[in-house]
Amino acid sequence: MLRVLTAVLGAYVLATAAVALLGVGSFVGEVQADEKKKDPTYISAAKCKKCHLKQFKSWSKSKLKTSFDALKPDQRVEAKKAAKLDPKKDYTKDPTCLKCHTTGYGTAHGYPAVVKGKTWTDAETARAALTEGIHCEACHGPGSLYSVLKKNNKKYKRSEIVALGAIAPPNAASCAPCHVKECPTMPADYKFDFEKDKLSEGIHKHKKLKYNHDG
Secondary structure: OHHHHHHHHHHHHHHHHHHHHHHHHHHHHHHHHHHHHOOOOOOOHHHHOOOOHHHHHHHOOOOOOOOOHHHOOOOOHHHHHHOOOOOOOOOOOOHHHHHHHEOOOOOOOOOOOOOOOOOOOHHHHHHHHHOEOOOHHHHHOOOOOHHHHHHHOOOOOHHHHHOOOOOOOOOHHHHHHHOOOOOOOOOOOOOOOHHHHOOOOOOOOOOOOOOOOOO
16 A cells, blocks of 8 residues: 555656746746747847957947047048038037937837936936947847847857847948948948958957857
8 A cells, every 4th residue: 555655646746846847947948938928128248248359359340330539520631621511510419410329229128318318317327328429239130139149059059049139140231220321431432332341350359160150
């Protein structure tokens, strides 16, 4: 009788454990599904640096990195003079400049819009600090969701990260709005050549990926 009771009890425990595990698995799946429903947010180049150090270091020396600083007084003086701009003026509050000298200008999670008479909240001020200049996510998309997937799954598929907000690979459409002649410091004969410019080390060094992420 004792053996029978022990067997029954053991079967009950195993069944309960199985249900619990299934429940946990279901819960995890629901959490992941909920996570995918969220809007991706910008995490800053400093966090991209953790997995892309070489790219980060070369980008740090580029004009993209310092594009916000270029709007400050006494910066890029000769270029401003050539464009008949006042090099002593502070352009960091000029929306026409900010849209191309910050990341995600005016969007829900990017650099906050500058509106006359409106003061930023503390959250907006903090967000501005993360999105000054043209950094990784301006070209690759806000990374709060896809960065986690990439970190936990080195053999991710491109379609998976695109579903989570990545622009992969970067495309001309996402770059073209700021590569226009309307910018006063652009040369008169400037012509945007995406296929050429996307490989430029003036953006950052390009490293061959270890895995094939097609799909």
